[in-house]
Amino acid sequence: MPYVNIKITKEGNITKEQKAALIKGATDLLVNVLHKNPASTVVVIDEVDLDNWGLGGDPILVAREKNKKK
Amino acid sequence: MPYVNIKITKEGNITKEQKAALIKGATDLLVNVLHKNPASTVVVIDEVDLDNWGLGGDPILVAREKNKKK
Amino acid sequence: MPYVNIKITKEGNITKEQKAALIKGATDLLVNVLHKNPASTVVVIDEVDLDNWGLGGDPILVAREKNKKK
Amino acid sequence: MPYVNIKITKEGNITKEQKAALIKGATDLLVNVLHKNPASTVVVIDEVDLDNWGLGGDPILVAREKNKKK
Amino acid sequence: MPYVNIKITKEGNITKEQKAALIKGATDLLVNVLHKNPASTVVVIDEVDLDNWGLGGDPILVAREKNKKK
Amino acid sequence: MPYVNIKITKEGNITKEQKAALIKGATDLLVNVLHKNPASTVVVIDEVDLDNWGLGGDPILVAREKNKKK
Numbered sequence: 364m365p366y367v368n369i370k371i372t373k374e375g376n377i378t379k380e381q382k383a384a385l386i387k388g389a390t391d392l393l394v395n396v397l398h399k400n401p402a403s404t405v406v407v408i409d410e411v412d413l414d415n416w417g418l419g420g421d422p423i424l425v426a427r428e429k430n431k432k433k
Numbered sequence: 434m435p436y437v438n439i440k441i442t443k444e445g446n447i448t449k450e451q452k453a454a455l456i457k458g459a460t461d462l463l464v465n466v467l468h469k470n471p472a473s474t475v476v477v478i479d480e481v482d483l484d485n486w487g488l489g490g491d492p493i494l495v496a497r498e499k500n501k502k503k
Numbered sequence: 504m505p506y507v508n509i510k511i512t513k514e515g516n517i518t519k520e521q522k523a524a525l526i527k528g529a530t531d532l533l534v535n536v537l538h539k540n541p542a543s544t545v546v547v548i549d550e551v552d553l554d555n556w557g558l559g560g561d562p563i564l565v566a567r568e569k570n571k572k573k
Numbered sequence: 574m575p576y577v578n579i580k581i582t583k584e585g586n587i588t589k590e591q592k593a594a595l596i597k598g599a600t601d602l603l604v605n606v607l608h609k610n611p612a613s614t615v616v617v618i619d620e621v622d623l624d625n626w627g628l629g630g631d632p633i634l635v636a637r638e639k640n641k642k643k
Numbered sequence: 644m645p646y647v648n649i650k651i652t653k654e655g656n657i658t659k660e661q662k663a664a665l666i667k668g669a670t671d672l673l674v675n676v677l678h679k680n681p682a683s684t685v686v687v688i689d690e691v692d693l694d695n696w697g698l699g700g701d702p703i704l705v706a707r708e709k710n711k712k713k
Numbered sequence: 714m715p716y717v718n719i720k721i722t723k724e725g726n727i728t729k730e731q732k733a734a735l736i737k738g739a740t741d742l743l744v745n746v747l748h749k750n751p752a753s754t755v756v757v758i759d760e761v762d763l764d765n766w767g768l769g770g771d772p773i774l775v776a777r778e779k780n781k782k783k
Contacts, residue, residue, distance in 0.1 A: 364628055366506060366545055366580040369603075370687060377607065379484050383495075384606045386487030389577075392598040396591050397581065403628060405506055405545055406487035407440060409479075409689075414659050417666030417686035418574055418613060425663075434558055436510040436716055436755055439533070447537065449694050453705075454536045456697030459507075462528040466521050467511065473558060475716055475755055476697035477650060479689075488504055488543055510757060519624050523635075526627030546627035547580060549619075549759075554729050557736030557756035565733075576646055576685055589764050593775075596767030615646055615685055616767035617720060619759075644768055646720040649743075657747065664746045669717075672738040676731050677721065683768055698714055698753060 364403045365393045372423060373410035382408055434473045435463045442493060443480035452478055504543045505533045512563060513550035522548055574613045575603045582633060583620035592618055644683045645673045652703060653690035662688055714753045715743045722773060723760035732758055 367389045371377070386406045393399040418426040437459045441447070456476045463469040488496040507529045511517070526546045533539040558566040577599045581587070596616045603609040628636040647669045651657070666686045673679040698706040717739045721727070736756045743749040768776040 364545070364582065364626070364633060366547065367599075368578040368580075370576040370578075371603070371607065371609070372574065379492075381606050382484045383487075383492050385602065386492055387490050388602040388606060389599065390487065390490035392595065392602065393579070393581070396594045396598060397587065399581070402489045403543060403545075404487075404489065405504070405543075407481055407506065408485040408487075409481070410485070411687055411689070414662045415688040415690070416574070417663075417670065417684075417688075419682045419684065420667050420670035422659075422663050422666055423574060434512065434556070434563060434755070436757065437529075438508040438510075440506040440508075441533070441537065441539070442504065449702075451536050452694050453697075453702050455532065456702055457700050458532040458536060459529065460697065460700035462525065462532065463509070463511070466524045466528060467517065469511070472699045473753060473755075474697075474699065475714070475753075477691055477716065478695040478697075479691070480695070486504070493504060519632075522624050523627075523632050526632055527630045530627065530630035542629045544627075544629065547621055548625040548627075549621070550625070551757055551759070554732045555758040555760065557733075557740065557754075557758075559752045559754065560737050560740035562729075562733050562736055574685070576687065589772075592764050593767075593772050596772055597770050600767065600770035612769045613683060613685075614767075614769065615644070615683075617646065617761055618765040618767075619761070620765070644722065644766070644773060647739075648718040648720075650716040650718075651743070651747065651749070652714065661746050665742065668742040668746060669739065672735065672742065673719075673721070676734045676738060677727065679721070696714070703714060 365397070365399050367393070367404070367406045368409065369406065370409045370411055372413050372416050374413065377410070435467070435469050437463070437474070437476045438479065439476065440479045440481055442483055442486050444483065447480070505537070505539050505545070507533070507544070507546045508549065509546065510549045510551055512556050513552055517550070575607070575609050577603070577614070577616045578619065579616065580619045580621055582623050582626050584623065587620070645677070645679050647673070647684070647686045648689065649686065650689045650691055652693050652696050654693065657690070715749050715755070717743070717754070717756045718759065719756065720759045720761055722763050722766050724763065727760070
């Protein structure tokens, strides 16, 4: 019955198997920690364009560049 | 003034008219049940790739297959 | 399998029956328009404090007052 | 940098330690599967009142009762 | 540490610079008003298809037309 | 018509005026950057319990402590 939403950047490198692993891992987490019923546990993965994701006041690619220089 | 977010899988078969029906239906629901002002009621439909939707620990297509075999 | 999130203001006047009507209405909408399986349709209602809801740049109560004067 | 939102029902029985376990588990999942940077991974847990959560067209408590009788 | 989600319609006219300005503006707002740490402030912009956005019970394009005639 | 959701921790120190400033600032941002109509711009502020917010795999208070020691 829990609902898990995972938002990540769309970097063209996430495979079908990795998405399945995220779904299984998130569901197992709710089962193991809270004994929730997996049958009605919904997991939704949102992939967000890089330009649409900001961290520290910058678009993520800019933020990553700044981080490298630290 | 209410905000309704409807998340569904992207299966390439939802028409413009069906989306309009979802928007009208969700708005009418808030008007009829809670007497909300339709003018500022926002409805957003998110269509999610099939690989990005999980149920019961599996990607939805796998979950549907398992369900058929029950 | 759809997920519907309804965000409304918390005004202390919404009954258990009205919440049940929102849940039933939202689920029926997905069944009637998109023939979705109600069994795995999740509806979550978020009630938001009045001070935490803004419309037109103002907190909702201020916005409503301004609207009355129009 | 990922953002994970976990929505669960508020049943008054979730401990601080279990919430910490959800936060750690969700973060580890993104690290293990997608090699994400844990330092900027945000996890938010929303606890939703039972009357505000619907499954199969019913409030969750009613849905659970119906499920028991199946 | 705050998380800001901005949902807007996808109208093919939003530039990379405008997205960066939204990210910077939203982060600065949290810094200026609540003295939050910008380094861990996440901003995510969701662009929604026009058919998927409803206002006043209509798809947004229909709503805009109706508004013009008022 | 845009929808902005601001999620912050509930630390019992945010005033009504600060919430109004967040609402105004977020709306002005959409007006200034994207020339959006403020009248139908919705801003929702979610305040999340400290135990329910995680960063870097820890509950936020633990994460802050670790950060101080760096």
